[in-house]
Amino acid sequence: MRDIKRPGDFRVVNRSVPREDGVAKVTGQARFTSDIILDGMAYAKVLRSPFAHARILSIHAQHVSRQPGVIAVLTGDDVKGTLNPYYGHAVKDHPLIAIEKVRFVGEPVVAVIAEDELSALEALEEIVVEYEELPAVLTVEEALAEGAPLVHERLYREGSFRGFEDPRPEGLTNICQAVRVEWGDVDEGFARARYIVEGEYSFPMAYAYAMEPYVAIADVREGGVTVYTSAQHPFMVRHDLAEIFRLPLHQVRVIVPYVGGGYGSKSYTKIEPLVAACSWKAGRPVKLQLSVEEAIVTTRGHDARIWIRTGVDAEGRLLAREARIYLNTGAYAENGPLVCKKAAHRVIGPYRIPNVRVESYAIYTNTAPASSFRGFGAPQVTFAAESQIDELAEQLGWDPVDFRLANLARRGEEIHPGLRPLDADLVEDVRTAARALGWGTPLPPGHGRAVACSASDAGAEPVTSVVVRLASDQSCTIFTGSTEIGQGSRTVLAQIVAEELGVELEKIRIVASDTALTPFDRSTGASRTTTLMGRAVWEACQDILAQLREMAAEVLNVEPAALTEEPGGIRWEGRRISWGEIIERYFRLPGSEVVGRAYLRRAGELARLPVFWEIGCAGVEIAVDEETGVIRMERLVTVGDVGLAIHPAMAEGQDLGAATMGYGLGLFETLVYEGQQLVTTNLLEYRVPRFSDLPKEIQTILVQNQDGVGPYGAKGGGEGALNPIPASLANALARATGVRIRELPLTPERVWRALIASPRGGPRGGKNR
Amino acid sequence: MKIAFQLNGQPVEMDIEPRETLAEVLRNRCRLTGVKVSCGIQVCGSCTVLVDGLPVSACTYLAYEARGRCVTTIEGLAQNGALHPVQQAFLDEFAFQCGFCTPGMILTAVALLQEKPTPTDEEIIAYMDGNLCRCTGYWPIVRAVKRAAHIMRSREDPR
Numbered sequence: 039m040r041d042i043k044r045p046g047d048f049r050v051v052n053r054s055v056p057r058e059d060g061v062a063k064v065t066g067q068a069r070f071t072s073d074i075i076l077d078g079m080a081y082a083k084v085l086r087s088p089f090a091h092a093r094i095l096s097i098h099a100q101h102v103s104r105q106p107g108v109i110a111v112l113t114g115d116d117v118k119g120t121l122n123p124y125y126g127h128a129v130k131d132h133p134l135i136a137i138e139k140v141r142f143v144g145e146p147v148v149a150v151i152a153e154d155e156l157s158a159l160e161a162l163e164e165i166v167v168e169y170e171e172l173p174a175v176l177t178v179e180e181a182l183a184e185g186a187p188l189v190h191e192r193l194y195r196e197g198s199f200r201g202f203e204d205p206r207p208e209g210l211t212n213i214c215q216a217v218r219v220e221w222g223d224v225d226e227g228f229a230r231a232r233y234i235v236e237g238e239y240s241f242p243m244a245y246a247y248a249m250e251p252y253v254a255i256a257d258v259r260e261g262g263v264t265v266y267t268s269a270q271h272p273f274m275v276r277h278d279l280a281e282i283f284r285l286p287l288h289q290v291r292v293i294v295p296y297v298g299g300g301y302g303s304k305s306y307t308k309i310e311p312l313v314a315a316c317s318w319k320a321g322r323p324v325k326l327q328l329s330v331e332e333a334i335v336t337t338r339g340h341d342a343r344i345w346i347r348t349g350v351d352a353e354g355r356l357l358a359r360e361a362r363i364y365l366n367t368g369a370y371a372e373n374g375p376l377v378c379k380k381a382a383h384r385v386i387g388p389y390r391i392p393n394v395r396v397e398s399y400a401i402y403t404n405t406a407p408a409s410s411f412r413g414f415g416a417p418q419v420t421f422a423a424e425s426q427i428d429e430l431a432e433q434l435g436w437d438p439v440d441f442r443l444a445n446l447a448r449r450g451e452e453i454h455p456g457l458r459p460l461d462a463d464l465v466e467d468v469r470t471a472a473r474a475l476g477w478g479t480p481l482p483p484g485h486g487r488a489v490a491c492s493a494s495d496a497g498a499e500p501v502t503s504v505v506v507r508l509a510s511d512q513s514c515t516i517f518t519g520s521t522e523i524g525q526g527s528r529t530v531l532a533q534i535v536a537e538e539l540g541v542e543l544e545k546i547r548i549v550a551s552d553t554a555l556t557p558f559d560r561s562t563g564a565s566r567t568t569t570l571m572g573r574a575v576w577e578a579c580q581d582i583l584a585q586l587r588e589m590a591a592e593v594l595n596v597e598p599a600a601l602t603e604e605p606g607g608i609r610w611e612g613r614r615i616s617w618g619e620i621i622e623r624y625f626r627l628p629g630s631e632v633v634g635r636a637y638l639r640r641a642g643e644l645a646r647l648p649v650f651w652e653i654g655c656a657g658v659e660i661a662v663d664e665e666t667g668v669i670r671m672e673r674l675v676t677v678g679d680v681g682l683a684i685h686p687a688m689a690e691g692q693d694l695g696a697a698t699m700g701y702g703l704g705l706f707e708t709l710v711y712e713g714q715q716l717v718t719t720n721l722l723e724y725r726v727p728r729f730s731d732l733p734k735e736i737q738t739i740l741v742q743n744q745d746g747v748g749p750y751g752a753k754g755g756g757e758g759a760l761n762p763i764p765a766s767l768a769n770a771l772a773r774a775t776g777v778r779i780r781e782l783p784l785t786p787e788r789v790w791r792a793l794i795a796s797p798r799g800g801p802r803g804g805k806n807r
Numbered sequence: 808m809k810i811a812f813q814l815n816g817q818p819v820e821m822d823i824e825p826r827e828t829l830a831e832v833l834r835n836r837c838r839l840t841g842v843k844v845s846c847g848i849q850v851c852g853s854c855t856v857l858v859d860g861l862p863v864s865a866c867t868y869l870a871y872e873a874r875g876r877c878v879t880t881i882e883g884l885a886q887n888g889a890l891h892p893v894q895q896a897f898l899d900e901f902a903f904q905c906g907f908c909t910p911g912m913i914l915t916a917v918a919l920l921q922e923k924p925t926p927t928d929e930e931i932i933a934y935m936d937g938n939l940c941r942c943t944g945y946w947p948i949v950r951a952v953k954r955a956a957h958i959m960r961s962r963e964d965p966r
Contacts, residue, residue, distance in 0.1 A: 066842075727945075728939060
């Protein structure tokens with residue numbers, strides 16, 4: 039695909055047009071899964087495990103079936119031997135409801151299906167479960183200790199969408215996945231190094247807090263399964279449900295209405311199997327709406343311990359990097375194996391490093407399952423890696439921006455042997471961020487600034503298809519498997535169609551994320567939709583245009599080459615003929631349509647992975663209150679290197695949203711376990727950014743070099759701006775106070791304690807940089 | 808129990824359970840699903856509705872407390888098909904992404920502008936601090952509130 043349109047040539051693309059979903063969302067008309075009521079729908083509630091690790095001895099639940107309003111009770115015994123109850127796109131280790139054992143506090147043990155939620159809740163109170171508690175492993179250290187109890191005592195089958203080829207670990211251990219990346223000769227690299235910095239960094243356990251907690255409605259009956267759900271990847275959910283119920287794919291229909299936030303937490307299958315099993319047992323459509331308290335223990339982000347060592351020569355050139363990453367993946371694999379793989383890639387950073395050795399481990403523990411979280415391993419490892427880059431610069435006595443500029447890979451260089459060469463100008467991106475921050479100008483005491491960057495192998499597997507229908511009245515329908523999770527996919531795809539087919543935006547309908555109607559799309563995540571679905575939509579439009587040219591030639595009885603095209607139609611003998619008129623004249627029937635389609639797969643321009651390198655580049659200026667340890671964000675700068683922003687305002691919105699999650703994780707977000715119990719169980723305990731945390735000044739900069747494989751040279755965004763923020767904060771703190779903290783979040787208490795303990799005599803003025 | 812109140816300008820009367828929250832009544836009985844429930848403990852503001860013009864968290868406000876009062880939900884904001892200036896400003900500033908917090912956010916902004924027609928940034932931030940948004944990073948919402956204030960002023964004073 040080659041398109042030479044440049045900014046300025048576009049009519050619809052590259053403009054901040056009104057959002058396709060805008061009016062629905064500001065008037066309360068936008069329909070989310072929780073808003074749907076089906077005829078005859080019942081409601082499920084879930085009894086959850088109070089133990090981190092226990093054998094289920096007995097469940098006394100049958101008596102509640104006789105309670106008023108109760109329809110049915112579901113336990114592991116119901117699904118064992120009848121359904122295929124273990125699912126998982128990577129490892130099929132996850133029972134849809136606890137079978138024989140529980141592996142974390144909060145695991146579903148019994149579901150009650152009733153006429154209303156209150157009757158279901160009341161019935162839960164009457165159920166007695168007897169457990170035999172087993173020794174639990176709650177941290178990576180405990181899980182890896184000699185003779186540690188096993189979270190899983192058997193091996194499971196591999197799922198269909200693991201996403202990478204590295205072997206699974208052998209034998210029974212708590213290692214869910216191990217990944218090794220190596221090139222060059224690391225030992226020799228360190229032997230030649232003039233300076234070496236080594237450190238261990240830790241990243242908190244996080245909760246994505248999609249404001250709409252998990253919710254799904256299932257209707258399982260003769261002839262198939264229909265599920266409405268708040269999910270990012272409907273086709274992945276369809277696959278799991280088909281295997282659980284032993285159905286062909288076409289008998290499973292997954293419909294995703296508007297989704298109230300995802301950030302990775304709604305990728306792959308979550309509560310859909312449980313809800314579907316409830317419907318199967320009850321013989322009725324069933325809705326399960328989780329609370330935030332339940333959502334927190336359904337999926338979380340990986341906490342991580344990352345050890346890194348990096349060496350440079352006397353001229354400041356990076357020589358070698360070695361890293362060991364331990365990710366606490368919780369009780370079930372979910373997407374932990376891929377996060378482990380991505381963390382191994384992303385810890386290396388977008389630098390020229392000739393010698394690299396990385397080991398990354400995802401470790402099972404008896405805690406809530408960890409899975410995809412915006413950034414996919416990159417937030418964790420970029421905190422460590424970019425902190426260490428600043429520490430190295432300090433050792434060398436170099437300016438940290440200059441040190442980065444000297445070592446960053448240039449466009450077209452391989453930052454990871456064998457993968458797609460870097461498709462971005464990161465050197466200029468970092469310069470842009472530094473300039474915007476006023477790098478080099480004096481700062482007041484107690485202030486510090488920092489810039490950090492990352493490059494993530496993004497886009498996932500490039501398998502995507504789409505259908506676009508153009509009708510004779512110049513209206514259009516796009517059938518897309520991409521899910522609108524707020525990122526604006528519906529608007530962006532409509533813009534591409536409007537640009538290519540010359541139809542009005544108001545005359546484009548989007549049919550999205552309904553596996554019975556929309557063609558296969560692998561997923562909505564990994565920042566892939568604009569790049570891949572956008573490209574597929576562009577190609578489907580070209581498919582339509584090619585057909586229209588043939589039709590026009592036949593209708594007008596000329597050679598196709600003799601036609602002059604203009605947006606939305608052709609010019610013929612001084613008269614404009616719209617594509618719609620061509621369609622109607624060709625079929626000789628009003629309302630007739632032309633259908634365009636496109637398939638993407640790993641071939642041609644998409645043969646080499648990653649689909650693109652997602653750039654993260656951002657900077658902060660902070661003020662540290664040395665009496666209290668409170669960090670205030672004075673300035674935030676994001677540089678969104680997105681190739682081409684199909685919709686600039688939404689692209690900037692992605693960056694600001696991602697950066698805000700970044701400073702949430704950097705400054706205060708953390709899930710805390712005390713023993714077996716999660717103590718940050720709700721939004722009072724888990725602190726997310728609020729209005730009053732707003733940085734005083736914000737600048738979101740877009741870089742549009744049209745260097746991606748997406749339509750018009752677009753590349754994805756949405757995760758990138760998160761990754762560099764935590765390290766920027768730690769680096770800015772070090773520059774403001776001389777205190778280096780390698781553990782997040784940078785809470786007032788942690789900062790204050792570090793200041794007090796500082797050998798440099800505690801609080802002091804900033805370096806005037 | 809029977810209660811009567813004004814809902815989006817119309818008198819309504821209904822039989823409810825005393826334990827029912829206003830959010831439950833509005834969502835389940837009135838099918839006004841623009842009322843969004845997230846945290847359930849009065850922290851996030853997504854369930855905000857206006858009772859006698861003031862923002863309340865419908866997730867923890869008992870429906871019977873609304874008897875005799877005027878309740879406004881997001882569905883009652885547009886008049887004769889014309890969006891409220893705050894709704895329009897949220898569109899113009901792209902002040903939402905997933906849209907889940909948006910009804911509560913807009914209603915809180917409406918109450919703010921009722922109280923302070925020309926708020927400063929600091930006043931907007933302080934007033935809106937009880938409404939969480941996980942998508943936008945808040946700044947587009949601050950811009951939208953300021954834009955709405957401007958639209959509302961120019962309508963009242965069309966010089």
